[in-house]
Amino acid sequence: MSAVPRTGADVLVIGAGAVGSAVAFYCARAGMSVTVLDKGKPGGGTSSRCEGNLLVSDKEHGPELDLANYSLDLWRGELEEFGHLWEFENKGGIIVASRESSMTSLQRALRTQREHGIRVEEIDVPQLRELEPNISDDAVGAAFYPDDAQLMPMLLTAHMLRLARSHGAQVHPDTEVTGFLSQGERITGVTTNRGEFQANVVINAAGPWSGQLASLAGVSVPVEPRRGYVLVTEPLPPKVFHKVYAAEYIDNVGSSDDGLQTSPVVEGTPAGSILIGSSRERVGFDPTFSPTAVRDIARNAVELFPFLSDVRILRHYFGFRPYSPDHVPVIGPDPRAPGLWHACGHEGAGIGLASGTGKLIAQAVAGEPTDLDLAAFAPDRFGAADSEAAQSGAAKEAAA
DSSP states (O other), rough: OOOOOTTTTEEEEEEOOOHHHHHHHHHTTTTOEEEOSSSSTTTTTTSSOOOOOSSTTTOOOOOHHHHHHHHHHHHHHHGGGGGGGGGGGOOOEEEESHHHHHHHHHHHHHHHEEEEEEEEEEHHHHHHHHOOOOTTTOEEEEEEEETTTEOOHHHHHHHHHHHHHTTTTTEEEEOEEEEEEEEEEEEEEEETTTTEEEEEEEEEEEEGGHHHHHEEEETTOOEEEEEEEEEEEEEOOOOOOOOOEEHHHHHHHTOSSHHHHEEEEEEEEEOEEEEEEEBBBBBBBOOHHHHHHHHHHHHHHHHGGGGGGGOOOEEEEEEEEETTTTTOOEEEETTTTTTEEEEEEGGHHHHHHHHHHHHHHHHHHHTTOOOOGGGGGGGOOOHHHHHHHHHHHHHHHOOO
């Protein structure tokens, strides 16, 4: 690495969610001096408003699947000793088809997934009922993914930051970035409501706010918020034993539609509550409650697990997921603004992909060969249309 400003850190991470915390941990563990800034409380954004999915079942062949497999190897490998801290559960996932046409489509998808290394087993209705006794009578078949897993996102963020601190990292909550420092074309730090912070490398890990942050540095990264709701039931005896969702969920994950999309996703937690999703809609940072989204989610969940019709919903919450137009995260250095790096655009997969993103960033910043080629994640890969849309969106949010 080149010389660091005397008063600065090797690495400055903007955003203390799951991805930013993992970047901080891996960089600090590699011996770099690390500072983490968050405009609110660590983990208070998207990471506190999601389900904690670690999935391969919903990934299409390509760089996101490669990153998902790499990340799962880390969760189960070098990070396994910490798994109890964030309630890592290697529970497996099940995709359920409720129509013969859906099963035919699912079988077609399974063939492609197997060709690209995803472990998946087609199961019939009796096998499905052995795994999930409370599933709907409408189920005609399913697919079981043994590598799907789950963890508790808030615990992950808290403990990743604690581990980063144990390696010397410093964390500054309630510190909002208002601009960037530069020497010539090179980014050398940031200005904030609490003063200036200098660093050799500044990493944009601001989740759905990453596009706005990038615009402060004069570059366009088309990452926008995509709102999603989650419902939480009363604590129950074990009723749902895997991550279970309908085949339509995969299509919704890969869709770029602006409008509301819902499909059932149901899973239990160690505390007994059941988490129910999912919805996706691009409405900016609009916090207005959507009764339509919540109603559709509840109805879909009951169709998948009829016993839920008699279960109380204790609360609901929504989060803004960092949507990227090609559904591939943005990871690596930005050649348009030397010194600025990005670790964003993971949408609903950020929890699962955090470990791989953190380690790859640490390797690249240290000048080491990366375990995965970062070319597919390059920040400047987007076309003019995506850049113009991102700039327009950032302008609207700034005006609001």
